[in-house]
Amino acid sequence: MRAPIQTAETICVGTELLIGHTLNTNSHFVARQLSLMGINSYYQTVVGDNPDRLLAAIRSASTRSDCVFLTGGLGPTADDITMAVAARAADRNLTLHEPSRQAILEIFTRMGREMTDNNLKQAMLPDQSIVLPNRNGTAPGCIIEFEQDGADKTLILLPGPPSELRPMFLEQVKPYLVQRTSRILRNTFVRMIGIGESKAETVLKDLIDSQTNPTIAPYAGEGEVMFRITQLAQSHDDPDNTGPLLEEVTKRAGEYIYEVGERKMHEVVADLLVERHATLSMAESCTAGLAQSMLGEIPGASRFLTGGLVAYANEVKREMLGVPAELLEREGAVSEACAIAMADGCRLLFGTDYAVGITGIAGPDGGTPEKPVGLVHLAVSDANGCETRVMRINGNRARVRGVAALNAFDLLRRRILG
Amino acid sequence: MRAPIQTAETICVGTELLIGHTLNTNSHFVARQLSLMGINSYYQTVVGDNPDRLLAAIRSASTRSDCVFLTGGLGPTADDITMAVAARAADRNLTLHEPSRQAILEIFTRMGREMTDNNLKQAMLPDQSIVLPNRNGTAPGCIIEFEQDGADKTLILLPGPPSELRPMFLEQVKPYLVQRTSRILRNTFVRMIGIGESKAETVLKDLIDSQTNPTIAPYAGEGEVMFRITQLAQSHDDPDNTGPLLEEVTKRAGEYIYEVGERKMHEVVADLLVERHATLSMAESCTAGLAQSMLGEIPGASRFLTGGLVAYANEVKREMLGVPAELLEREGAVSEACAIAMADGCRLLFGTDYAVGITGIAGPDGGTPEKPVGLVHLAVSDANGCETRVMRINGNRARVRGVAALNAFDLLRRRILG
Numbered sequence: 001m002r003a004p005i006q007t008a009e010t011i012c013v014g015t016e017l018l019i020g021h022t023l024n025t026n027s028h029f030v031a032r033q034l035s036l037m038g039i040n041s042y043y044q045t046v047v048g049d050n051p052d053r054l055l056a057a058i059r060s061a062s063t064r065s066d067c068v069f070l071t072g073g074l075g076p077t078a079d080d081i082t083m084a085v086a087a088r089a090a091d092r093n094l095t096l097h098e099p100s101r102q103a104i105l106e107i108f109t110r111m112g113r114e115m116t117d118n119n120l121k122q123a124m125l126p127d128q129s130i131v132l133p134n135r136n137g138t139a140p141g142c143i144i145e146f147e148q149d150g151a152d153k154t155l156i157l158l159p160g161p162p163s164e165l166r167p168m169f170l171e172q173v174k175p176y177l178v179q180r181t182s183r184i185l186r187n188t189f190v191r192m193i194g195i196g197e198s199k200a201e202t203v204l205k206d207l208i209d210s211q212t213n214p215t216i217a218p219y220a221g222e223g224e225v226m227f228r229i230t231q232l233a234q235s236h237d238d239p240d241n242t243g244p245l246l247e248e249v250t251k252r253a254g255e256y257i258y259e260v261g262e263r264k265m266h267e268v269v270a271d272l273l274v275e276r277h278a279t280l281s282m283a284e285s286c287t288a289g290l291a292q293s294m295l296g297e298i299p300g301a302s303r304f305l306t307g308g309l310v311a312y313a314n315e316v317k318r319e320m321l322g323v324p325a326e327l328l329e330r331e332g333a334v335s336e337a338c339a340i341a342m343a344d345g346c347r348l349l350f351g352t353d354y355a356v357g358i359t360g361i362a363g364p365d366g367g368t369p370e371k372p373v374g375l376v377h378l379a380v381s382d383a384n385g386c387e388t389r390v391m392r393i394n395g396n397r398a399r400v401r402g403v404a405a406l407n408a409f410d411l412l413r414r415r416i417l418g
Numbered sequence: 419m420r421a422p423i424q425t426a427e428t429i430c431v432g433t434e435l436l437i438g439h440t441l442n443t444n445s446h447f448v449a450r451q452l453s454l455m456g457i458n459s460y461y462q463t464v465v466g467d468n469p470d471r472l473l474a475a476i477r478s479a480s481t482r483s484d485c486v487f488l489t490g491g492l493g494p495t496a497d498d499i500t501m502a503v504a505a506r507a508a509d510r511n512l513t514l515h516e517p518s519r520q521a522i523l524e525i526f527t528r529m530g531r532e533m534t535d536n537n538l539k540q541a542m543l544p545d546q547s548i549v550l551p552n553r554n555g556t557a558p559g560c561i562i563e564f565e566q567d568g569a570d571k572t573l574i575l576l577p578g579p580p581s582e583l584r585p586m587f588l589e590q591v592k593p594y595l596v597q598r599t600s601r602i603l604r605n606t607f608v609r610m611i612g613i614g615e616s617k618a619e620t621v622l623k624d625l626i627d628s629q630t631n632p633t634i635a636p637y638a639g640e641g642e643v644m645f646r647i648t649q650l651a652q653s654h655d656d657p658d659n660t661g662p663l664l665e666e667v668t669k670r671a672g673e674y675i676y677e678v679g680e681r682k683m684h685e686v687v688a689d690l691l692v693e694r695h696a697t698l699s700m701a702e703s704c705t706a707g708l709a710q711s712m713l714g715e716i717p718g719a720s721r722f723l724t725g726g727l728v729a730y731a732n733e734v735k736r737e738m739l740g741v742p743a744e745l746l747e748r749e750g751a752v753s754e755a756c757a758i759a760m761a762d763g764c765r766l767l768f769g770t771d772y773a774v775g776i777t778g779i780a781g782p783d784g785g786t787p788e789k790p791v792g793l794v795h796l797a798v799s800d801a802n803g804c805e806t807r808v809m810r811i812n813g814n815r816a817r818v819r820g821v822a823a824l825n826a827f828d829l830l831r832r833r834i835l836g
Contacts, residue, residue: 017445017446017449017462018449018459018460018461018462019450019452019453019459020446020448020449020450020451020452021453021637022446023441023443024442024445024462027435027438027464028438028440028441029438030438031435031437031438032437032438033438034437035437035438035439041436042436042466042471043436043463043464043465043471043475044435044442044462044464045461045463045464046461046462046463047460048460050460053460053461057461197493198493198494198495198534199531199532199534201494201495201496201536202534202536208496217433217497218495218497219434219439228439284707286714288707288710288711288713288714288723289702289707289710289711289714289726290707290711290714291707292706292711293705293706293707293708293711295706296705296706296707296728296780296819297815297816297819299781299782299783300783301706301730302730302731305731306730306731306733306734307727307728307731307738308727308728309725309727310700310707310710310714310725310726310727310728312714312720312723312724312725313720313723313724313725315724315769316768320725349738350734351733362714362717363717364717365717392529394528394529394554394555395553395554395555395581395582396554396581398581398715401715
């Protein structure tokens, strides 16, 4: 009986990661899976296709963690050294694994191509390892169980392409890990808007400091505040005990909470609209379609998004949305009155239940002392009237636009909820 | 005179990375920038918000690399330990940096929020460091120059949110690094559309294999094909010698090249419109504002973007763009005829020189054998008529929408150029 796996870390192998050619999504994927299984991970490393540096990285990783994931470097070329170096770290020899050779040969036959000698290299696997067949590519993965300084250690080698790594992990590695660990982490995310991170932390400080199981901790988010509530369960039968803590958080900061779970703001709004069979249109000036585009990311957006306008020029605001010329003259296009007129006009034009108006100064130019860059007026219109919000958003053009869209959705959400 | 920086590595700090909540784009961004400057990078590390592990990671990184980037963990909460631990690693004290305190106070005043005591922590910076003001958030970064075992070492601390990290790097860290490196790399990017990556590589293979200085190599782009031509210069006075190679590339693949330089497709189109004093409107169905939002990213977009429609529902196509009901009935909303009618109707409605129509099936649902997911029809309309393109785009919803927008801009570009 081998000791349970309580800690694991990842080493991603590849010069393409070190020069910023490829975004490292494998670390992210493996980390999330480990976290869901309650396996602690304290490190992630990226190294290049260099045997000495890789060997050193494996040795320090397996000294401090029970299990080390190695991703990438399992290809057929001379650059691909992960299998050989991992075998060396575990003091194993590589030998030809006949079923893997057969599997690779079959792939080549199916593609109508000839198998070259260096493809054989991918069938050279460490003695006494658990081979992980690859149904999406030629490189098999493997699990090497070995001893280091009297402790049970495990190396898990996975191919670099995410389309091969992910199914191999979910279908073969996950069942293996479930048998090797009995701890279960339950994570609940609490998402807030309208409160700063430090203010939120102050409000929840004693809970953050004193809670042991479940725990609550702040979480960084772009333009929003998030907390993570985590329960460490001993078995799958352990009841969920996060309720009282979540209740206390809600008592203190409920007005800011827009989601307990995984959904982002625009997804929450989309679900609300679908539930109520309500339709939406948007009139966007400074965000120029960004808010509508976020809704467009959601499959089936046509259930609630009728359409909308990018009302960039003042003529568009005037002629298509019916914003009075004298209002634009008197108050300017970036004003509460204009946002209201945009939202009302948009709702009439598209005949939707709700309409949103967004107008602001995204910068970097166009600001004045009275109307600085970052000033944004938002309005939501429905059959009962209009609601507005004014924002002074810090940051660059992209941030102003992003936070404006986020808050437009929040204003809409509150209006829908009444 | 401090020794030049030849090697650098990144340590990203944050439990949210270790549990896979946040995708690590900062390592990727910094790695790409270092590579562009000819600074070698052999390691990337992620550690959590734990002082001992972070200190150990900084020490081993600064032992093996000249410069260590630390990203994240600069927030106001107790979890944010990077500044304190980095100061300890470099044997510096933290003291209140008055200009940073002022800057943070100003942000809170502007936002109409009260500054709490823990925000003051963000103004506590290491003695004798180079402070990097943050114009997109409250956390300043900093550069700590110190000695370790008689060698010059540099720690560069940057805030975790990419919207803060990226401008801080480009505006403040890059100029600093340029002064501290001895090698000068001159990079020219050649951007192509309408040709696959492997086809392009085949066309340029002998150049990729044989060139030494300058070199040409494929470069990963988002949904496009890009090559990087790199000259290693000995001094800033060295003449640019990339001309002949660029000429040869143009001779072989000129029809696919849309940009030699830094501009993305929508930026190329924006510049063309501005040069010609031409105006644009767009009618988007499946992209739902994505294309207009990309133009909206460009400061001063109001010079050419009049506005446009998100024509998601068929009623919007019919009633606002004047797409005939019988056309929608006969050909369907995803058809060349509908794209043309959308573009023509949009140009009339907004009174612009050019108008673009985009209609397609973004998926994952809604496909049929005749009109599968990924089918997109594009049209550009101007006073002389209409031009169209049909695409069958592979991949998920996000990719279909992104590639559709990219190609809409390319169609417009070719139309403007005649």
